[in-house]
Each structure stands twice: as C-alpha cells, then as structure tokens.
Amino acid sequence: MTSDTALGGAPAGLRRVAAAALIGTAIEFYDFFIYGTAAALVFGRVFFPGLGATGALLAAFSVYAAAFLARPLGAVLFGHFGDRLGRKTTLVVSLLLMGVSTAAVGLLPGYGQWGVWAPVLLTVLRLCQGIGLGGEWGGAALLLAEYAPPGRRGRYGGYLQLGPCAGFFLATAAFLALAEWLPERAFLAWGWRLPFLASVLLVGVGLFVRLRIAETPVFREQRDRARVPVLEVLREHRRPVLLGGGALMVGYGLFYLTTTYALAYATTELGLARTLVLALLLAGTVVMAGSVWWSADAGDRWGRRRVLQLATLLGALWSVALFPLLETGRTALVALALVTAMALLGAMLGPMAAYLPELFPTRVRYTGAALTYNLGGVVGGATAPLVATRLTAAYGTAQPVGWYLAGLGALSLVCLLALPETRGRVLTGRPVPIPAPAGPGAPQRS
Template structure:
C-alpha cells in the first residue's frame, strides 16, 4: 500500500466558527484536565517503584513483590480500552464535554481511595484485592480522558495550527509527571524511610482532591466543540461502526504509538525501581533526573507538535520513532554504569525522545477518523498502544533482568517494539491539512 503524499494541497480546509482567542479557555481546560488525570496515574507508578511492594505484598520478597506490584500496575492498562469503549460511546453519542467531566470524576475518586486504603498488615488479602479494583477504575477513567481532550482541541483549532494546539494536551502528561515526581521527591527527602513507608506515600494520592475540584471547575465552563455540534447524524453504536469500517486504522494507529508507551514506562517506572533496588542508586538522584527530564520532554513535545503543522504528522513521527529505536539500545547500558553524568544522559535523553514521539499525536489521531466515531476511534487507538506498549513492558523487563542478570536485553526488547511501530507508521498516511468535517475519513482500504 502506498501512503498518500506528504503534502495535500487539494484537501478541503474547514473554517471552524471559533475565534483563535476563544481557543485559549479550551486549551487551558485540556491542559489542566490531562495534567490532573496523568498526575493521578503517575503517582501510582512512582509508588509502585518505591513502596507498594512493602505495603501491599510484604511477604513476597523484593523481586516477587515488585513483580506483584507491576502486575497490579498493569491492570489499569486493561481498563483503559474498556474506558475507551465506554466513554467513547457516550462521547460520540452525547458530546465531548459531559463525557470528560465523568472521566475526571472517576479517576479522581479512585485515586483518593488508594490514599486511604489500609495496607496488607491491616486488611490482609483484601488490601491488594481492593487495590486491583481501584487501579482498574483509574484505567477506565484515563481511557476516556485523552481521546476526549484531544478532540476538544482538534475540533476547535484551525487546521493550519492543529498540531500547535494539540501540544497543549501533550504538555498535560509532562506537567502531571513533573508534579507527581516532585511531590514524591519532597516527601522522600523530607521524611524518614519509616515515615515515608508508613504514611508519607499517601499524601500525593489525597492531594488529588483539590486538583480534581479545580479541573471540574474549568471543565464545566467550556462549551461543546463546533465540529461535533454540526454533525448531522450520530452513530448508534460507535464501537461497532469504528471496528467494522475503521478497524485497520485503529490497530495501525495503536501500533504506531506503542513504542512511546514502552519507552516511557521503562525509562521512568521500571528504571526507577531497577536503579534504586538493584543498582543501589540514590532514590533522590533518580527522581531529580526524571524531574529534569519531564521539563525537557515538554519542550520537545511542544516543538515537534508545532513542526508537524509544516512538515507533516507522519513524517515527524517516523523520525521520532527512529530516534526511539536508537536510544533503546543506549538507555540501559548508560543506566548500569551508575555514573551520574551517564545516568543523566540516558534518562533525560529518553524523555526528550518521548516528547518528540508524543508531540504530534494529539493532532494526528483525530485526523484519522470521521466525527461520528472519532471519540471512540481515537480513544481505542491510543489505549491499545498503551496496553501493548505500556502494560507488558515493566513485567517483561523485570523478567529479562532476572534471567540474564542485566538490563541490556531490555533495550533489545524495546528496540523491537520500535521497529514494529515503524512498520505501522509506514502503513498509515499523512493527514495534515485534512477537513475534520468531511463525511468520510477512511484513509485506508477496508
């Protein structure tokens, strides 16, 4: 199959009846909402790496306890496609705004509940069982968040700046990760190990109450997107329609971003656990490097999202994926030197590559699907990539390191995922300049 040309001058360009000035509250809403949602999601990952094995799986030992914690961590990725189907259905049937409010509430309540959940010493087996349930609810909530927020921006933005406005959405995960890592760094440095493991780790979860309140206030003030409001006919069963008519696009789009998920969770959650538990690297140092990396990741996402308006989404993603394959082979050898400059190069460099990978995605995925099933299609593609790339990566990495005694094979595993993503991207097409209101966005033969 031959992809369409990078330039599409004959593609119709919509004139969305929204002034650029009115896009600011929409951009702020998307930014704040995704920041809160990803803060909630990332604090769990950090807690897994630092303390959950001891709190909820104390009898399993360090390695088995970490594996058990990562298994619960992966439950959220199973919930994310379910959330994509659930919230995608209502987002395509009823609208983007109400659905985004519901996803934020579900995520926030689940996060606060983790913060008050007793440990294994108090509740026994019920503690990890309830943790699994709450983690699944987090996944369902996040499964409906990103796709809806991406549509909020894409369906309001002018086509020639859709990539730039999509960058606001991609800054949300960066800010959420920065906030989550920063809070844990302050607590781990300011408390004794005993206090941190006893109650300190709960503070970031409980702090989500205030953040969710702010997010709800902002989201309730926005209006429905004009592209959705002008859609004449709603899909009766969005999931059935998108899988029947656009299933190939969903799978390829999900495959194209799975390397980003795998690299993120291996460079952050797994590397944090491996460096502190196996290599004896200071916890504060690793958190500081991740904090710095999240800032540069945001800068890279902003730059690459904006450049995609000129160079094309697919071209930017192809370049970023090639960089990811190369960095996959460098990350863990650099980590295992345990030398601070090389540690910084490995971790921070990986975060910059991640920014390049995710920057154009908020514009690219919405441009692949028609309005009537866009929420479902985008959410499914994004979260399928998360399941394949993110859910299994820490488990496979822990197993590979246990078998070979080194994390170097993990880099080859990650590079293999990157090559698969390259093939998926090659089978997709360029979308820059397309009309989101066109009656059909079937870009692939079905």
C-alpha cells in the same frame, strides 16, 4: 460560518479550551502516574510483603498493568457517550472517576491491616483509574482538534500533550519532596499517601475549568450520530485503529520503562539514591515538554507522519544504549540516558493529539481516537515493566530490555509506514483512506 471561521473571531475561546484540555489532562495523568512511582518505590512492601524483592515488584507492576487493560474499556465506554451525547460532559465524568479512585488509594490500608483484601481493593481502584483515563485523552484531544483551525491543529494539540508532562512533573516532584523531607519509616507508613489524597484538590480545579467550556462546533454540526460507535469503528475503521495503536507501542514502552521500571531498577538493583533518580526524571520531564512543543509545531509544518517516523526511529536506536548507560551508575551517564529518552519520547507524543483524531470521521471520532490511543498502551505500557523485570531476573542485567524496546520501535515504525499523512485535513466527512499494501497475502481494506 465554519467552525474554523468562528474560531478565528474568538481566540480567547480557543485559549480557554486549550487551558481546559491541558489542566484536566495534567490532573488525570498525575493521578495515573503517582501509582507508577509508588509501585516502583513502596507498593511492593506495603501491599505484597513476603514475596521477596522481585516477587513484590512483579506483583506491584501486575496491578499497575491492570489499568492499561482497563483503558480500552474506558475508551469504548466514554467514547460511546462522547460520540452520542458530546465531548464536554463525558470529560467531566472521566475526571471525577479518576479523582475518586486515586483518593481512595490514599485511604486504603495496607496488607498488614486488611490482609489479602488490601491488594484486591488496590486492583479494583487501579482498574477504575484505567477506565477513567481511557476516556480522558480521546475526548480532550477532540476538544482541541475540533476547535483548532487545520493549519494550527498540531500546535494546539501540543497543549494537550503537555498535560502528561505536567502530570508526571507534579507526581515526581511530590515524591521527591517527600523523600527529601520524611524519614524512610514515615514515608512507608503514611507519607506515600499524601500525593494520592492531594488529588481531591486538583480534581476540584479541573472541574472548575472544564465546566466553563462549550461543546465543540464540529460535534454540534454533526447531525448523523452512530448508534453503537464501537461497532462502527471495528467494522469500518479497524486498520487505522490497529496501525495507530501499533505506532504508539514504542512511545508507551519507552516512557514506562524509563520512568517506572528504571526508577525501581536504579534504586533497588544499582543502589542509586532515590532522590537522585527522581531529580533526574524531573529534569527529563522539562526537556520532554520542550520536545513535545517542538514536534507538535513541526507536524503542522512538515507533516505529522514524517515527524513521528523520525522520532520513532531515533527512539528505537536510543533504546539499545539506555540501560548500558544506566548500569554505569555514573550520574552524568545516567542523566544522559534518562533525559535523552524522555526528549525522544516527547517528539513521539507531540503530533499524536492532532494525528489520531484526523484518522476518523466525526460520528465515531471519540471512540476511534480513544481506542487507538489506549490499545497502544496495552502492549507498550502494561507489559513492558513486567517483561523488563523478567528479562533482568533471567539475564542478571537490564541490557536485554533495551533490545526488547528496540523491537517495539521497529514494529511501531512499520505501522507508521502503513498510515497516511493527515496534515491540513478538514474534520468533516469521510476519514482519510489508508491504502492496503500490495502483494499476495496483504491485509484487505476494511
């Protein structure tokens, strides 16, 4: 009996796996996103006082970027054990690491109490967050991809991609509620800590759900395990890793520039109310979730690469309009800028949970998918807020940031053109080949 046949007879089991992937990923991304919101709103003043407004924001975003640099390490570490020992146990450990690190940030004294040790420990905890999230997405994507039937793999992968939407919604809603209910002094003194401490309860829920699922049938049937998965991936599957990471750059950049950098810029430089911008981002998250669901399903019907190419092209074009609309300061135009950006982002995210696992064979699928996903974040997620802050300081406007983001979109589109279509592929045997471009100087097949 094939795994797909088994699934057809046990839809309740597949629904349980989808719920476990959605809830666990939502919690992990909630933990990851609350740092970005706190970095934009308070961390410069709490952990980096005396650096000036721009210097403090750059310092907070630098620590923010450290997690993205750690995410490929998490992908390699958790991918190794996920490909060797199984997906389920690895996902439980990644959830625990993220939860403990996040709660510890909520207990960390500021610079006024611990001096330089406060930002040092903040950096260490942020690195731990990055390692934990680096192992999360790939394993959760594999849970769904290896359980779901080929013809519905995109739709079930959409459950996973709703996790970041739910995590960001929870994080934004938490800070919006605190901004509404607490005076500024209380928010800076202790209010910002509450979303971090709440992670303890959320992780408990995630563990309860994840401990009830079984290992994937595809992994159980795979007897030939890679001894060192990362070496095999780098030796035999470099091109899908690099091209897939490149395809993700603009999605990461669009998300973190829209949510983290735009939040800081709109509230500090443009003078918009913190509650207004958070409320608009909250609305954008709902639209993004709908876009994720549409594009995940469209990937099953029309092909994953085709949907991704269209979304990436539109995202690159919208990037040029994003910051000019934001700088008008008019509520309707600011809402249009942010909500449209998040809708296009959702269209980029939807097919990815099915697409990346389909690029790699079972024996190295965890490492390959996780490493690809997190490499895209190094350029698109880690550096984008830092580059944006520098560009805005240099030119006195954020409009050049949009052109930078459009450039990332062009590079991502080129990478997608070099990747294959994988819709309907059975997740056993050899990976889908990626043809090398013809012509002199073209990259050779790995």
